[in-house]
């Protein structure tokens with residue numbers, strides 16, 4: 045069986061927070077806190093997701109939907125399990141969810157140096173729409189990306 049077919053995506057719950065926070069710590073120089081993720085679980089405009097492999101959380105994605113715009117706020121995969129299509133699975137679910145919530149476009153911003161993430165987003169159909177100059181730590185540019193969410197006939 046294809047390894048990816050046994051991974052499923054579901055809403056993030058409180059019990060996931062220890063593992064989510066550990067993946068976040070391993071993924072970013074300035075990680076979100078556990079409380080930040082807890083706020084994402086409880087916020088009415090927020091739809092955090094986890095990818096689960098045999099009962100273990102292996103990645104997550106935080107999606108915000110406000111009226112016609114949705115935004116991917118965070119996505120990360122356990123370092124040892126990258127390159128297996130897990131982030132793609134999470135993003136594909138986020139696209140479906142954003143459409144269901146009525147969003148017309150899905151937005152995100154990413155560090156200009158993060159070529160793995162930029163390739164991932166381009167693979168899913170995001171295009172570059174602009175640059176926020178020296179956005180990160182007053183040093184690194186943010187690349188703004190958008191995927192239009194066309195109506196499915």
Ligand SMILES: CC(C)(COP(=O)(O)OP(=O)(O)OC[C@H]1O[C@@H](n2cnc3c(N)ncnc32)[C@H](O)[C@@H]1OP(=O)(O)O)[C@@H](O)C(=O)NCCC(=O)NCCS
Pocket residue numbers: 071072118119120121122125126127128129130131132133153154155158159160161163164165167
């Ligand atoms: C970016 C990240 C989420 C990708 O997760 P992943 O599960 O390894 O990604 P996938 O296996 O689903 O890859 C899907 C596509 O992304 C691209 N991609 C992923 N990792 C890549 C890499 N290291 N180099 C180049 N392209 C890459 C490829 O286009 C890939 O498609 P392909 O396998 O058909 O070529 C992961 O590297 C991560 O957690 N990084 C740290 C956190 C981070 O930077 N998040 C993004 C912040 S905006």
